[in-house]
Amino acid sequence: MESPYQFPSANLTWGEDEREHPVCVVWKETPQSSVFYLANIFLVLGFMGGSGFYGLLYLFFFLALGFFCSSIWAWSDACTTDTFSWNFVVFAICVAQIVHVAYRLRNVTFEKELQDLYGYMFKRLGVSLTQYGKIVECTDGDIHTIEKDHYFAMEGKTAIDKLSVLLSGRIRVTVNGEFLHNIYPFQFIDSPEWDSLRPSEDGVFQVTLRADNPCRYVAWRRKKLYLLFAKHRYVAKVFALLVRNDIADKLFSLNDKAFDNRGFRYDLRLPSFCHVPPPELEQAGLFLSVPEQQGEHSRASAAQSATT
Template structure:
């Protein structure tokens, strides 16, 4: 009997609704749905001879093939133009569920830029530098200074100006409240505030991940400063 087509189609459709815990899991599920719908099309026209059922299966098949093509596009091999960016993605954004394609788009030359600082060079001067960007230290080491007093260091894969970025989110014309000086040669990636905030509205995954990482970075900086104050009091 031709019932095997019907049963095989439903098995494939059932597999299509299983969430496989793999990077290519959505692709596997969508392929199963496409195969199941192809079998349903064959069954509806050959076995039950129903043009209506066949038509609806074809419509759903076309929709799923379109989604499958989209998945192939998003899961294609994505290469970053810089090893530093790949390291930043693998260490910070990949664990947060941000796709390579999204990070590549938001770290492109149109939205971000990579800069160098020599030892002793300033990233910002207190009261002079505009607070209109967010930067992430990729390599090197920098110190944060306020009114001539050392506050805390900035290590690789830490944001350089997360407290200022968060506290002045409604006014990019404000000036930096601290000076940030490179201790050794540094490289950092920087996003302009206006461009970044505009794209965060559209890229919700990146927005959620960035908000979490900025908040965690600020917490770590506050903890470091409180620990420093506590040690001074104990002395």
């Protein structure tokens, strides 16, 4: 049975000319110029760039070199307008990015003391220069000075309204005239006071802080810092980690020096002895430690009662 649909016969054979490749009739046997290979080397190096401002500068610098060499190759060897145009346009874009990143990097440069603070405390926690710039903005860029024997805070009088970091010098911490510990550069001055209050609470210092020599410090006001925490949760977590680590260091240093007049060490894990009067503190030492002879007598009594 013949098909009701009739199709004209089509010649599906290729001619001799149609069998040849339409573009590369003859492959080029000689290699490209050295500029072509140099361009590709620069492109490979550029795509190995990292993150951050310096990583972006590295990336766009080598990309600009690569596309510039590609433009030279396209103009001198390939002699095609579109290839040269595209490579040169991308080269111009990379140069513009270099200028933009360099301008942004210039805006986040800080004074030497603030740069040292970033390297010592914030850089190791992964805080970028952009985030650190926002942290510095909360200080209004001010670095405060305390003269020798002047007070940063007085016990029961100075309000707790900021968080401060010592940049240089040394501060002595006392309570009721008794020495507690020293504060050294790149330590928080008032971390225990900061951590003891909620954002809506007010309080005063329970210790006295006096400068042993000329000191410089940077401070963040409570309201500005809490507004920054509300906008940037990562910065809030960084400050929480730094403050609590600083408090732990102060407690360990305080525990190493907590001895009574007979040489017994107080354990700061027990209720604080800072608010206990000295006579009561000495009496408390009798209960916090057991003399060696009394301990041996107790162990002997316990063994005798166990045998009976």
